Amino acid sequence: MEKNSSTTKGNDTMDDRALPDDDTVATALALALRAPSRGNMQPWRWQIHPGSIDLYLDRTRSLPVTAGDQRDVLLGCGAALHHLSVAFAALGWATIVHRMPSPGDPDHLAAVAAVARRPTTQDIAMSAAITRRRSDRRHYSDWTAPPGYLGLLTERAAALGALIRPLRDRSGDRQALETRSAAQGWAGEPDHADLLLLATPNNDRLAHLRAGEAMSAVLLTATNIGLATCPLSAPLDSADQRLHLRRDVLDDTAHPQVILRVGQAPDTPDQPQRTPRRSLAEMLSPAHA
Numbered sequence: 001m002e003k004n005s006s007t008t009k010g011n012d013t014m015d016d017r018a019l020p021d022d023d024t025v026a027t028a029l030a031l032a033l034r035a036p037s038r039g040n041m042q043p044w045r046w047q048i049h050p051g052s053i054d055l056y057l058d059r060t061r062s063l064p065v066t067a068g069d070q071r072d073v074l075l076g077c078g079a080a081l082h083h084l085s086v087a088f089a090a091l092g093w094a095t096i097v098h099r100m101p102s103p104g105d106p107d108h109l110a111a112v113a114a115v116a117r118r119p120t121t122q123d124i125a126m127s128a129a130i131t132r133r134r135s136d137r138r139h140y141s142d143w144t145a146p147p148g149y150l151g152l153l154t155e156r157a158a159a160l161g162a163l164i165r166p167l168r169d170r171s172g173d174r175q176a177l178e179t180r181s182a183a184q185g186w187a188g189e190p191d192h193a194d195l196l197l198l199a200t201p202n203n204d205r206l207a208h209l210r211a212g213e214a215m216s217a218v219l220l221t222a223t224n225i226g227l228a229t230c231p232l233s234a235p236l237d238s239a240d241q242r243l244h245l246r247r248d249v250l251d252d253t254a255h256p257q258v259i260l261r262v263g264q265a266p267d268t269p270d271q272p273q274r275t276p277r278r279s280l281a282e283m284l285s286p287a288h289a
């Protein structure tokens with residue numbers, strides 16, 4: 001069980017906080033549903049309680065390839081959780097996130113309460129990135145990375161307990177990953193994407209949830225500074241590949257969770273389309289819809 005406050009009001013309890021009004025909650029949830037998830041499965045559902053919005057894993061929504069290992073679905077749920085906090089921040093509410101709040105119910109992933117707080121320019125920019133972000137699977141252009149971009153993304157991931165290792169400097173690793181990616185359909189012309197490995201010190205369900213939050217923070221930050229992105233976990237489906245990355249890239253100190261392609265979108269007309277989502281009503285738990 002982990003409680004983690006994004007505010008400094010450490011003495012508050014969940015009980016004495018009110019949620020924002022219904023319209024604000026609906027707006028924030030509508031933004032949260034734009035979170036990326038593997039295969040666009042959106043493996044989460046929400047329940048609205050008087051003092052919190054609760055996130056649950058929806059076990060009926062996982063891809064066959066990931067069914068046995070919940071890493072990817074928990075990454076998606078973590079992304080939805082982070083998107084919700086980003087959306088609330090821009091709407092004037094700081095969230096207090098209580099992760100894995102029910103020891104008897106492992107699918108109860110988070111309870112989110114909120115306290116009023118004036119949004120910053122960064123809060124608004126991050127929220128605006130939610131609707132602009134999409135997975136861009138094109139070959140990225142040759143580019144000069146904006147100065148400090150990797151440091152910024154690393155910092156945002158670290159704030160959520162994850163680390164980032166670029167794979168570009170290790171030609172052997174990159175080659176292995178590109179070989180796998182090619183099998184998934186990215187073969188062909190040169191691709192100038194940076195491949196960033198996001199990893200966490202632990203490898204349990206909480207670590208996967210938090211990795212999803214960190215992934216979301218990195219993707220939205222990259223979008224906000226004008227970069228194209230695409231999360232990739234197909235290259236990590238192989239236990240051998242994960243082991244190889246853990247040993248050779250992470251020095252056995254962290255666990256690979258997802259690869260993020262980041263770079264300069266090509267100037268071509270085939271812009272990635274906005275992918276559909278379930279409706280908000282479908283994501284609310286029926287008892288509370």
Ligand SMILES: Cc1cc2nc3c(=O)[nH]c(=O)nc-3n(C[C@H](O)[C@H](O)[C@H](O)COP(=O)(O)O)c2cc1C
Nearest residue numbers: 036037038039040072075134135231232233234275
């Ligand atoms: C954990 C995770 C893993 C993903 N892995 C892949 C992948 O291996 N290949 C791929 O093409 N897209 C992958 N995606 C991208 C999803 O397909 C994409 O997020 C989803 O279709 C929704 O589209 P959007 O990101 O444009 O909103 C992944 C996304 C997540 C969150």
